[in-house]
Amino acid sequence: MLLKTIARGHRWFDALVSGEVKSLNALAARDGVTRHFVGNIIKLAFLAPEIVELIAQGNQLPELSTELLTKHIDLPIDWDDQNACSTSAKPLFARVALKLDLIPVAILQT
Numbered sequence: 001m002l003l004k005t006i007a008r009g010h011r012w013f014d015a016l017v018s019g020e021v022k023s024l025n026a027l028a029a030r031d032g033v034t035r036h037f038v039g040n041i042i043k044l045a046f047l048a049p050e051i052v053e054l055i056a057q058g059n060q061l062p063e064l065s066t067e068l069l070t071k072h073i074d075l076p077i078d079w080d081d082q083n084a085c086s087t088s089a090k091p092l093f094a095r096v097a098l099k100l101d102l103i104p105v106a107i108l109q110t
Helices: 002-018 024-031 035-046 049-057 066-072 079-084 092-099
Strands: none
Touching: 002 024, 002 035, 002 049, 002 066, 024 035, 035 066, 049 079
16 A cells, blocks of 8 residues: 555656646645645655665565655655664664654664
8 A cells, every 4th residue: 555655646746747737736636635635645756766665575664654654754855864864773664663662762773
């Protein structure tokens, strides 16, 4: 489901860039969703390719979801920053899990 949502974010971003739609509001109206929802999902179009690849391979934490990526973390726009975004040099997914208390801090420090 997460990978499909990332693809949707890419399609929506492409629709905006190409001029197919003129605004987030127009995109939301066309697809029958809220502008807020479109804004949240479009952020996923900016995930670093390495992160998308991990998700495509199924190597992300099982708890990682669209909701976590769009509502619970402030994802940097820069891919290097996303890849470096970490606690104790662990990947972004560990940071997400830590923030939501899904895994203990001691695991991240190993």
